[in-house]
Amino acid sequence: MDSPSRSGVFQSSTDARLEAFAESISFDKRLYRQDIRGSIAHAEMLQNVGLISGNDFTKIRDTLRQIETEIEAGDFPIRLELEDIHMHIESVLIDRIGDVGRKLHTARSRNDQVSTDARMWIREQLDHVSALLEELQKAFLGRCEGDFDVILPAYTHLQRAQPVLAPHYWLAYIEKFQRDRDRLADCRRRVNECPLGVAAVAGTTLPIDRQQTAKALDFAGVTANSLDTSSDRDFIIESAFVLSMIASHLSGWAEEWILWSTVEFGFIKMPHQFCTGSSIMPQKVNPDTLELTRGKSARVMGNLQTLMLLVKNLPLAYNRDLQEDKPPLFDSFDTVTAMLELAVPIVAGSELQRQRIASRIEEGYLDATTLMEWLIKKGIPQRTAHHAVGAIVGAAMDKGVPLAELTVSEMQQHAPEVDESILESLGTQNAVSAFVSYGSTAPDEVRQQIKRWQQRLA
Numbered sequence: 001m002d003s004p005s006r007s008g009v010f011q012s013s014t015d016a017r018l019e020a021f022a023e024s025i026s027f028d029k030r031l032y033r034q035d036i037r038g039s040i041a042h043a044e045m046l047q048n049v050g051l052i053s054g055n056d057f058t059k060i061r062d063t064l065r066q067i068e069t070e071i072e073a074g075d076f077p078i079r080l081e082l083e084d085i086h087m088h089i090e091s092v093l094i095d096r097i098g099d100v101g102r103k104l105h106t107a108r109s110r111n112d113q114v115s116t117d118a119r120m121w122i123r124e125q126l127d128h129v130s131a132l133l134e135e136l137q138k139a140f141l142g143r144c145e146g147d148f149d150v151i152l153p154a155y156t157h158l159q160r161a162q163p164v165l166a167p168h169y170w171l172a173y174i175e176k177f178q179r180d181r182d183r184l185a186d187c188r189r190r191v192n193e194c195p196l197g198v199a200a201v202a203g204t205t206l207p208i209d210r211q212q213t214a215k216a217l218d219f220a221g222v223t224a225n226s227l228d229t230s231s232d233r234d235f236i237i238e239s240a241f242v243l244s245m246i247a248s249h250l251s252g253w254a255e256e257w258i259l260w261s262t263v264e265f266g267f268i269k270m271p272h273q274f275c276t277g278s279s280i281m282p283q284k285v286n287p288d289t290l291e292l293t294r295g296k297s298a299r300v301m302g303n304l305q306t307l308m309l310l311v312k313n314l315p316l317a318y319n320r321d322l323q324e325d326k327p328p329l330f331d332s333f334d335t336v337t338a339m340l341e342l343a344v345p346i347v348a349g350s351e352l353q354r355q356r357i358a359s360r361i362e363e364g365y366l367d368a369t370t371l372m373e374w375l376i377k378k379g380i381p382q383r384t385a386h387h388a389v390g391a392i393v394g395a396a397m398d399k400g401v402p403l404a405e406l407t408v409s410e411m412q413q414h415a416p417e418v419d420e421s422i423l424e425s426l427g428t429q430n431a432v433s434a435f436v437s438y439g440s441t442a443p444d445e446v447r448q449q450i451k452r453w454q455q456r457l458a
């Protein structure tokens with residue numbers, strides 16, 4: 001049988017190779033719920049404006065609901081010639097209720113229908129991803145109090161830089177994921193406009209009520225220009241971007257914890273149910289979940305590229321190219337969702353290796369900047385203090401000791417202003433306590449930030 005979209009103008013049927021090439025049912029079938037919901041709202045509007053009768057509407061609605069149940073039960077034959085989920089559902093409807101079913105597509109095109117369905121699907125997914133991000137934030141937040149006594153090295157250039165409280169790390173990720181959630185919410189505002197009624201490209205001569213369908217489908221409003229709407233995939237690309245940003249944050253975190261779980265770092269132990277073994281080396285406990293999180297983030301970023309390239313040369317308005325938007329879109333949501341579902345228990349269930357961390361925390365001169373700032377507080381110009389402390393660190397390195405184990409007179413050789421009271425600022429514990437600025441790792445600051453997030457995520 002030929003596609004219902006082939007009107008009387010065609011003089012031959014479709015080549016089977018085209019059918020196989022052009023089908024999207026294999027992937028857009030997951031839009032069936034949105035499609036049915038959109039069609040019921042559309043039919044109800046058609047009834048309200050008098051384009052179809054009340055009886056027609058009831059028949060259409062009830063049959064669509066029946067079809068939905070059948071799809072849910074896996075009882076729905078696929079026919080490639082019907083191209084996509086929209087035509088599949090409509091053609092079953094017509095098989096069942098004949099001419100009444102033939103009225104459903106009044107004042108509608110698949111162009112506005114596809115965009116409506118995609119927007120409804122994305123809206124749900126954005127909310128789901130945001131909820132998972134919140135769980136992840138809570139997993140980090142849940143660690144903060146228990147890990148408050150642990151000091152970790154902060155790194156720049158992956159070289160030991162300054163000491164920070166472990167919860168300062170956890171709060172850093174909470175901030176990143178909050179920005180992601182803000183981006184999701186912002187993206188959602190643009191997703192949440194209803195295209196239905198734009199029809200193919202120019203609107204319709206029929207007296208439809210677009211506000212009504214928009215409201216029935218929980219959209220915040222309707223899109224304003226039919227040409228723009230028919231071509232618009234910004235909302236899909238934006239979603240793919242926000243997902244790429246999330247994937248990038250997850251990938252960076254994964255990389256960090258992969259390093260932290262090595263013998264060389266020895267900072268963290270991950271729950272064994274999320275690690276894998278080696279078929280030859282019996283001692284191995286590998287962080288495959290994190291490696292795949294890092295690896296799969298490439299797919300998510302690739303999907304964003306695919307989508308950008310897909311639209312960049314398209315003239316207004318709908319072009320069939322746009323059908324190719326769905327595989328990357330679905331894949332990005334699926335991949336990021338799976339990453340987040342695993343990140344939550346890993347963050348919650350990992351253990352800091354306190355003894356190992358503490359045994360090496362005085363290595364790397366994490367308190368050198370504290371010493372420099374101590375001198376600045378004594379009135380020494382920053383550049384002078386920076387140079388002098390560099391020389392003091394050099395002396396400590398020669399002796400193979402941390403700064404706190406130099407004598408005061410050894411330090412005075414490079415900075416005569418140093419006196420006994422410097423000892424209260426040296427060592428990582430003292431160095432952490434010396435911080436005062438907003439947003440720093442000062443224990444009071446970190447406590448405040450934990451409290452702020454506890455209230456915000458409550």
Ligand code: ARG
Nearest residue numbers: 024083084110111114322323
């Ligand atoms: N399967 C198509 C898609 O997802 C449906 C739209 C087809 N529209 C058209 N004018 N041929 O884009």
